[in-house]
Amino acid sequence: MSITPPAPAPMPDPDDVARGLAELERHLSQQAPPPLPAISPSPSHPAEADGQTRRVLRLRAEVAEAHQLAALQGDDAPLLVDTAKVRKRRKQAREAARLHELGQDPAMRAWQAARMRRLLVAAAMVSLTLALAWSTAGVQTFAADGAPAWSPSWVFAWLVEPFMSLALLVVVGARAYLGTRGQPIDSPTLVRIEWLFLALTLGMNAWPYLPGVAETFSISRLVLHVLGPVVAVAIVTALPIILAAFTRLDHGTDARSGNPLTPLEYRANATADPDPGEHSDGPGIDVVTAHVRALIAAGQLPPYPSAAAIRRAARCAMDTARAVRDALVKEAT
Template sequence: MSTTSPTPMPDPDEVARGIAELERYGNAHAPDLPTSPAPAPEVIEEQEGETQRVRRLRAEVAEAHRLVELQADDAPLLLDTPKVRKRRRAAHEAARLHELATDPAMRAYQAARVRRLLVTGAMVCLTLALGWSTAGVQAFAADGAPVWSPGWVFAWFVEPFVSLALLVVVGARAYLAIQGRPLTHPTLIRIEYLFLSLSLGMNAWPYLPWSLPDGASFSISDLVIHLIGPIVAVTIVMALPIILAGFTALDHGRPTGPTYRANTAPGGTDITALTDRARTLIASGALPARPSATRLQRTLRCGMDAARAVRDALADEQEERA
């Protein structure tokens, strides 16, 4: 039986030398690889004080400084808001309407409209009142005649006779009052009272206590109802001429259209004074730099000839300055 000798242990120095040789060989034959930059060291926010809370507070402070700077500028306060513009537009419209309402021509136009409306209403009311009275007069004039008998039919024409005659007098007085020539002749007034008294009497007579048939009782309501028509007619006839005379006496002021009044007024027309006044109005902006004669006549309230003279004087002064 043969025996084997044990394997000798390697020398540690030889092992170290072998590993060193391997490293040198690997470094000498290894390929050149791109070197990547070394990673930047991580910045720790807490170390520099730039935490999220600090950044938020710094932004608020910067915003506050900017707001203080902008709030010192009053430019936004000079702008008109939609509500302010709406109010200004309404105020401007109200001022224009007030100016138009005070214009003499507009005042005369409004007075004519109101007068026409009142006359129309009064005449319609008078016609209805006389028509109401016609039924009462027919009952008086028929005096119990059978229906559709000649007396009953002709009784319907009694009140129209009186009413038409009354309307002729009232219409003439109303028209002449509009023209500024009111009729106050005593004869016409007596004729009106006569017709109105006839209408009033014929309406009231059948319902008075002594005119009632036997067994009928007096009723104040029946009497008042049949007196409404004549009373309304009397009121309109007496009031309408007075109202129209009041409209005729209205003073609407000076007209604003191109009138041709004479330049001679009490004491004469001073062209120099009018020219000085026109210069002042031009300087204040109330008149344009070269106003027309019509504009001067309306603004200075003078005659057209005087307005032309002022216009020519202003034009000569402007040519001399040029």
């Protein structure tokens, strides 16, 4: 048996080989991954980025910051801004200045004087009431004259001081109130009534404890029992003097109308005898007003005279003088 050798393979065409290689290259280029980005030189490496290391960059930032700070330090704008503490002090200073200015206003000074006067009168009346109440026990001891407790004489002895105190408070209260209204009462009769009640209160408090009357004399007990009447005497004596001083206060000139707030001279009108030339059916208000204007122009009266000054100069009734005063003030405003 004979073996036939295989036929030789045909030689490939060079054009086919070229086309196969081109197809292979095109296939490989489509399947290849995208190229990696270029890696910049690391700044940590001394040879990279022309020596721009982290220390160099940090120092360059510090130098730039220093230049900015040096340029801003010459600006004083932050120093011109008020802090919270400065604004608080400025507010307090402005408030104090306005309060001081308001305190110089004549109307405010008159209001302050009136308020203080009412306060003093109220305090004086309360003190007088307490002083008289303090002496009630001493007067009761004197009036009871050793009567048994809760007997009629012992009970009614407690009423002696209250009815005397009420009568005294009526007189003192009336004088105090009218004094605050500018019409003080300078009646010798009322003064004698006050001293009579005070003398009775003082005598009844002090009698059981005087030397020769008390079984055992003690100066401390005597002073303690006469303390109430002494305080009452002091208040009754001082209160009219204080009120008279308030009526003579000069509060200055009203800045709004130019009308001087002069003290009204009530004392002459209240205590002096009526002027024979004063009568209610005297000249009219217009005539008196014209006469007062002439006196003001001649310098015999101030620009804004009080009602008492008009009454004395024009010899008219007090009601007419008040009307003329109001008319002059109205003309000025």
